[in-house]
Amino acid sequence: MEIPFYDLGKLHKGMRGELETAFQRVIDSGVYVLGNEVEAFEAEFADYCGVKHCIGVGSGLSALHLTLVALGIGRGDEVIVPAHTFIATWLAVSETGAKPVPVEPDAATYNINPHLIEDAITPRTKAIIPVHLYGQPADMDAISLLARQHGLKVIEDAAQAHGARYKGKRTGGLADAAGFSFYPGKNLGALGDGGAVTTQDDTLADRVRHLRNYGSRKKYHHEIRGHNSRLDELQAALLRVKLKHLERWQARRLAISRVYVQGLKASPLVLPEVLSSAEPSWHLFVVCCHQRDQFRKKLEVDGIQTAVHYPKPPHLQPAYRGAVPEGFPVTEAIHKTVVSLPMGPAMDDQQAERVVQSCLNALD
Numbered sequence: 001m002e003i004p005f006y007d008l009g010k011l012h013k014g015m016r017g018e019l020e021t022a023f024q025r026v027i028d029s030g031v032y033v034l035g036n037e038v039e040a041f042e043a044e045f046a047d048y049c050g051v052k053h054c055i056g057v058g059s060g061l062s063a064l065h066l067t068l069v070a071l072g073i074g075r076g077d078e079v080i081v082p083a084h085t086f087i088a089t090w091l092a093v094s095e096t097g098a099k100p101v102p103v104e105p106d107a108a109t110y111n112i113n114p115h116l117i118e119d120a121i122t123p124r125t126k127a128i129i130p131v132h133l134y135g136q137p138a139d140m141d142a143i144s145l146l147a148r149q150h151g152l153k154v155i156e157d158a159a160q161a162h163g164a165r166y167k168g169k170r171t172g173g174l175a176d177a178a179g180f181s182f183y184p185g186k187n188l189g190a191l192g193d194g195g196a197v198t199t200q201d202d203t204l205a206d207r208v209r210h211l212r213n214y215g216s217r218k219k220y221h222h223e224i225r226g227h228n229s230r231l232d233e234l235q236a237a238l239l240r241v242k243l244k245h246l247e248r249w250q251a252r253r254l255a256i257s258r259v260y261v262q263g264l265k266a267s268p269l270v271l272p273e274v275l276s277s278a279e280p281s282w283h284l285f286v287v288c289c290h291q292r293d294q295f296r297k298k299l300e301v302d303g304i305q306t307a308v309h310y311p312k313p314p315h316l317q318p319a320y321r322g323a324v325p326e327g328f329p330v331t332e333a334i335h336k337t338v339v340s341l342p343m344g345p346a347m348d349d350q351q352a353e354r355v356v357q358s359c360l361n362a363l364d
Ligand SMILES: *Cc1c(COP(=O)(O)O)cnc(C)c1O
Pocket: 059, 060, 061, 062, 085, 086, 088, 089, 131, 157, 159, 160, 180, 181, 182, 183, 193, 194, 195
């Protein structure tokens, strides 16, 4: 029996009727951009995150980018980002003309190390973007304290952390604003691209709303030079269906993580460390293994698909060649050893047990 890394087809097949009903509703409505579905989804997702505002946009990258623009960040500014993240966090900063300034992660949690942030702050620093990587909330209290002391904005990159909690509070409401992605593979995914900004700040929400729609508050009246980045009606309608299942899916991910921890805690694999303040969304279950390639090959022979998040950090990508001079040894060491085990709401405990058994055999 094959175990895919993440079985999106199986998940959607099980809810096909509901998705088709939503699809039909949008077809018949005659409205496909900025209509009732987007408005309803925004209200429902804001409620889920426990925040005042949600603004649906075209992607997670765009959510971060538009938030930075709305905060007035651009050329000549610096924004602190994790060295260890998906490249989109950096690209959002670069797109504004500002410079991403990477900071090494804590080797145990994979998230940005707050103790190293202060050294990276300069007079040009305007904001910090902590990423809740793999679904575990970053150390937000430490980051918020630094931000307050230095007058910086904090934007959560919550692309992997829908529904995760920090000290009992949902991501999306832990800082000045947050960017979410609804890329199909995320915990809450559309059947295409999508994203959202969440915030408690009325002014910021209003600016992002204009920026996503040509800088326009009133049709054909453009106060600022905006963009075209809107969550569309069809994706919003499908997301509304999927949002109703999200809590159940998160519980499934948590159950799988428990099977993995229980089965693998005595093995030589390094398991993810969860802070006592954090309830991860378990977007990914990432372990470290020194003979990674050999380990992955053995699992593959057993029919178990794994993945690597990520094989090459942003500072070693051609896109950022020469942009950041220093090396990032913690980040590079992580990238050489991490493996992501199968994870997703369509997986049952038996499949997770089989992954555990296969890992133990591979390490023998
Ligand atoms: C997926 C992802 C993004 C970008 O989201 P898109 O919707 O693909 O643009 C940003 N940051 C992180 C950490 C991500 O995982």
